[in-house]
Amino acid sequence: MTEVLSAVSLFMAAFWLGACPFSVWVGQWLLGKDIREYGDGNPGAANVFRAGDRRAGLLALTLDVAKGFPFVFLAHSLSGFPPQVAMAVGLSAILGHAFSPFLRLKGGKAIAVTFGVLLALPQHELLAIFIIFILVGFLCIEPDAWTVMLAPSGSLAYLVVARGNQWESLFMLGVLAVFAVKQYDSLKTMPRFRLKPIEWCK
Secondary structure: OHHHHHHHHHHHHHHHHHHOOHHHHHHHHHHOOOHHHOOOOOOOHHHHHHOOOHHHHHHHHHHHHHOOOHHHHHHHHHOOOOHHHHHHHHHHHHHHHHOOHHHOOOOOOOHHHHHHHHHHOOOHHHHHHHHHHHHHHHHHEEOHHHHHHHHHHHHHHHHHHHHOOHHHHHHHHHHHHHHHHHOOOHHHOOOEEOOHHHHHOO
16 A cells, blocks of 8 residues: 555656646746747747757756656666556656646647656666657658657557567557647648758768
């Protein structure tokens, strides 16, 4: 019973920390601006940069990544829970960011917080695979929404084929679902291959 309560506490703590819209707050407190009035209107660090301050943007990005880390790390390193609990805690943080109660459920795209979660998980291969697919998408695919979607979908395909771990696959499927919901409108534009790597090799 105590372990169940501890796990539930971690889920809730991760969700509420993930829900903290640090990029919006940095924009308000340091820039006196609503970053949702810039760029694509997303309450994420990219629009802090677009609002015109690199240092504030770096601070917002750092905070958005960092909030995905502590409770996931706590779940697997200090609490002795099995890996699937840590992954569920990570997914709670991602959901908190994407559907923040502080922003009337209109949270960010959850890319930065996902990096924080992957940094905290002991399965470091997940982070490496995710980064590889992000880079491949950045170099080869447009619009950016499809680049973002390639990371969890490519990672999921790899996990299913090469590792066969059901918990890792379910975790990445959850990430994919959140990303798909947040990118839904942008995904209506069909992806295009842009051959950027070939251009760079000339």
